[in-house]
Amino acid sequence: MVSKYVTYIVRRVVASLIAIFAIITINFILFRVLPGNPVQLLFRNPRLTLEQIKTLEAEFGLDKPLLDQFLIYLANVARGNLGISFFYKTPVINVLIPRLINSIILVLPATITAILLGILTGMIAAWKRASKTDVAILTTAMGLYSLPTFWLGGVLILISIYYIKLPISGMLTYGVTYPDLTSYLADFSRHFILPYTTLTLVTYGEFTIILRNTLIDVLTEDYIMAARAQGIPTFRLLSKHALRNAMLPTASIIAINLGLVVAGAVLTETVFSWPGIGRLIYDAILNRDYPVLQGAFIVVTISVVLANFIADLIYGYLDPRVRR
Amino acid sequence: MLEKASPLTSLLRFWSIYSKNKLGVAGLIIVVFFVFIAVLAPYIAVQDPYKTDPSKYMLPPSPEHWFGTNEVGQDLFALNIYGSRISLVVGILAALVAVTIGTSVGLISGYFGGIIDEILMRITDLFLVIPPLILMIVVGAILGPSLVSVILIIGVLSWSPTARVVRSMVLSIKEWPYVESARALGASNVRIIFKHILPNVMPVVYASMALATSNAIFSHAALVFLGVGNVNDISWGMILHYAFASGALSTGKWWYFIPPGIFILLLIYAFVLVSYSLEEVLNPRLRRI
Numbered sequence: 238m239v240s241k242y243v244t245y246i247v248r249r250v251v252a253s254l255i256a257i258f259a260i261i262t263i264n265f266i267l268f269r270v271l272p273g274n275p276v277q278l279l280f281r282n283p284r285l286t287l288e289q290i291k292t293l294e295a296e297f298g299l300d301k302p303l304l305d306q307f308l309i310y311l312a313n314v315a316r317g318n319l320g321i322s323f324f325y326k327t328p329v330i331n332v333l334i335p336r337l338i339n340s341i342i343l344v345l346p347a348t349i350t351a352i353l354l355g356i357l358t359g360m361i362a363a364w365k366r367a368s369k370t371d372v373a374i375l376t377t378a379m380g381l382y383s384l385p386t387f388w389l390g391g392v393l394i395l396i397s398i399y400y401i402k403l404p405i406s407g408m409l410t411y412g413v414t415y416p417d418l419t420s421y422l423a424d425f426s427r428h429f430i431l432p433y434t435t436l437t438l439v440t441y442g443e444f445t446i447i448l449r450n451t452l453i454d455v456l457t458e459d460y461i462m463a464a465r466a467q468g469i470p471t472f473r474l475l476s477k478h479a480l481r482n483a484m485l486p487t488a489s490i491i492a493i494n495l496g497l498v499v500a501g502a503v504l505t506e507t508v509f510s511w512p513g514i515g516r517l518i519y520d521a522i523l524n525r526d527y528p529v530l531q532g533a534f535i536v537v538t539i540s541v542v543l544a545n546f547i548a549d550l551i552y553g554y555l556d557p558r559v560r561r
Numbered sequence: 562m563l564e565k566a567s568p569l570t571s572l573l574r575f576w577s578i579y580s581k582n583k584l585g586v587a588g589l590i591i592v593v594f595f596v597f598i599a600v601l602a603p604y605i606a607v608q609d610p611y612k613t614d615p616s617k618y619m620l621p622p623s624p625e626h627w628f629g630t631n632e633v634g635q636d637l638f639a640l641n642i643y644g645s646r647i648s649l650v651v652g653i654l655a656a657l658v659a660v661t662i663g664t665s666v667g668l669i670s671g672y673f674g675g676i677i678d679e680i681l682m683r684i685t686d687l688f689l690v691i692p693p694l695i696l697m698i699v700v701g702a703i704l705g706p707s708l709v710s711v712i713l714i715i716g717v718l719s720w721s722p723t724a725r726v727v728r729s730m731v732l733s734i735k736e737w738p739y740v741e742s743a744r745a746l747g748a749s750n751v752r753i754i755f756k757h758i759l760p761n762v763m764p765v766v767y768a769s770m771a772l773a774t775s776n777a778i779f780s781h782a783a784l785v786f787l788g789v790g791n792v793n794d795i796s797w798g799m800i801l802h803y804a805f806a807s808g809a810l811s812t813g814k815w816w817y818f819i820p821p822g823i824f825i826l827l828l829i830y831a832f833v834l835v836s837y838s839l840e841e842v843l844n845p846r847l848r849r850i
Contacts, residue, residue: 256673259687269698376584379837383830385779386824387786388801391810398813405811446837496692503694504783508805522702522788534699538691545690 244310245553253546256265262540265310268305268531281525320528324521329532333514337536340513344502347433351440352491363456375449386501388420390435390508390553397431404428406510411445432509439501443494475490485556492548495541567683570837575764578842585838592832599645602835608641610795619809622816629816631800632807640800641820647796648778648828655777658716660770663723664762668754671731682728688721697780701789711790715780723769730762764843771836775829784823797821 301309313319319329362374395407404410408428415421455461456479463480506515514533521529579585591819598605614634622629628637642651670681697714734740740757748756784790785798788806792799800821804810809817 255683256687256690260691264697265690267703271815334604372584377835380826380830383775383779383826383833385782385786385801385822385825385829387783387805391801391805391818391822393811395813395815395818398811492695496690496695500693500694501699504786507787518698519787525702527702530699530702534695537695541692542690543772 242553246550249546249551249553253542255275256542257539261311261314261535262307262530264535265307266537268527314535319532322529324526324529329528332517332529333532333536336512336514336517337540339511340502340506341513342402342514343429343436343506344498347436348440348498350433350437351444354437354441355444355448356480356487359445359452360480361453362445362449363479364471364475366453366456371449374445378442378445378449381438381448384439384442384473386435386439386504387508390432390505393431393435394508397477403430405431407452408512412518430514432476432505432511435508436498436501436505439505440498443497444491447491447494448483452479452483455479458482485552488548488552492545492552495544499537499541575842582838582841584834585842588834588838591827592835595645595649595828595831598642599649602642602646606636606642608636608639610635610639610643612636614771619817621814628820629814631803631817632809637800637817637820638643640795641797643795644797644800644821645765645824645828647794648709648781648798648825651708651715651781651796652774652778652828652832655712655715655719655781656770656773658713659719659773660723660766661720662717663720663769663773664727664759664766666672666720666724667727668731668758668762671728671748672735672754672758678728681724685721685724687719689725693718694780694783697784698787698789701784706789706791708791708794711781711784715777715784719773719776719780723766723773724767726765727762730765731758734758734761740849760823764839766838768843771832771839775832775836777830778825778832797825 307484317330319333321327322329322332325332358374358378362371365371396404397403404427408425409421410424412430413424415424461474461478464474469478502513503515503518505511506513507519510516514537518533520526521533571707579627612635614630617626617634619632620626620630620634626636626638628641631637631640666681666685670678670685688724696718699709700714700718704714735758740753743753743757781790782798785792785796786805788796788802788803790796792802798821801818804814804817804821
């Protein structure tokens with residue numbers, strides 16, 4: 238029993254490592270091999286002296302064959318050396334880490350709220366299937382899913398400008414020193430509300446559609462019919478029998494769709510100037526800061542692979558069948 | 562199962578089920594509405610969307626400029642109407658690319674199985690894990706902002722969901738008796754795939770196509786908004802990009818920012834409704850009784 242779970246974990250670890258290796262390889266190909274890649278662009282810069290070009294060549298290992306370049310690159314990434322930012326003039330990894338933490342502060346609460354709300358309303362919709370309540374919940378969820386994230390953020394900014402007067406940019410008021418922790422947290426919360434609401438609403442829409450459909454599939458199973466025939470009260474039937482079985486497929490679907498949450502975060506952070514990885518990506522596009530763009534891509538995709546890995550572990554723990 | 566329905570009768574039979582689905586019909590009507598706007602743009606918007614006029618800096622809506630003007634004095638109503646063209650074209654073409662790749666991968670993977678299936682599905686999973694928008698941003702930033710490259714980037718990076726669905730359909734269809742009898746009669750793999758399996762997979766492909774279109778419209782708008790796509794071609798994403806970059810949003814110029822978002826929302830919503838209804842029609846378990 239225990240050993241089966243261990244084999245399962247080992248297999249997931251290997252799969253995740255392969256995914257990470259593939260991501261790093263894709264990254265290498267994108268930035269070195271594609272036509273018009275940034276490294277070539279760098280060398281076409283007429284202001285570079287011959288000596289500077291020599292130094293850069295040595296650093297990238299460009300005088301060596303492609304395979305050697307790839308190995309040098311792998312070794313650098315493994316050591317956390319993601320290059321120097323063109324714009325900030327500091328190592329990319331030092332730019333990325335604080336930004337990643339800021340992103341997690343925004344994404345984690347929003348995703349958890351969206352999942353909880355999604356479970357609640359998805360369950361109601363599935364149970365009252367084809368009723369007015371179901372249609373209302375489903376169309377709302379589809380509407381929220383269809384909302385362009387950046388536009389929803391912009392609409393909230395407009396509402397804030399005209400009515401509710403919440404801060405529309407950044408994580409804290411710029412240049413303010415806080416006398417105590419309470420005023421710091423108060424200022425942070427005021428900045429947090431709008432981006433948090435944006436990300437929660439968009440994510441909620443998607444999860445609710447998935448949850449409702451999964452629950453309907455479960456609710457039409459024979460054992461639910463049997464339980465209903467036995468006269469088990471509605472609430473117990475839903476929470477004890479249906480939800481438990483629906484949670485498993487849902488967990489895996491949520492894990493797969495984490496990539497969409499990341500996309501939502503990039504757009505939300507951009508609109509609200511939230512100093513996370515997403516806003517960093519936007520700034521890197523504007524500044525043509527390729528090392529940062531490359532580093533952000535690696536950090537974000539590896540984070541998603543890790544989140545998937547954690548979801549797999551929980552999934553395997555909950556459902557003994559997948560360990561086989 | 563063995564009878565061969567002509568394309569027309571199967572289409573009619575399909576329509577008789579689909580037309581009972583109110584949400585699906587509503588979605589279809591919205592799509593047709595936008596196709597009309599795109600085709601008839603020059604007749605709907607009388608003003609020239611390219612014409613700039615520095616004296617008309619960010620004017621609010623008026624009888625002359627229904628949606629107001631932007632920071633270079635262009636008529637926003639004309640820009641919004643013409644913007645429907647690129648969104649529709651990019652959405653549909655990128656979805657075609659994605660669904661074509663996805664269907665081919667799904668067919669090959671499901672039909673041949675074994676090591677081919679294993680390799681193709683690992684690649685599919687990898688593309689499912691990498692957040693598509695981030696990859697599109699990176700590739701787009703490197704390849705440059707031409708319309709063709711944006712269509713290809715969105716299409717080539719969003720085929721994996723289709724591949725998954727098609728593969729699981731193929732896995733069950735290839736066990737059906739008539740496929741086995743075709744094989745026993747000596748039909749080639751190519752013939753079995755195209756003649757016997759593909760027609761049965763097509764309904765799923767249509768549903769994927771509608772969903773892929775809505776995703777492509779969103780991806781395109783998001784890329785252009787972020788400044789990765791072409792911000793010179795008139796599109797809804799381009800209007801939003803300039804509304805944000807010019808500071809119109811943070812100074813409360815609502816007429817600049819609201820309309821293109823509503824159009825994107827409506828069009829995406831329409832395709833989501835169509836896709837959802839197709840799925841409901843095809844999966845009797847979800848069908849309202």
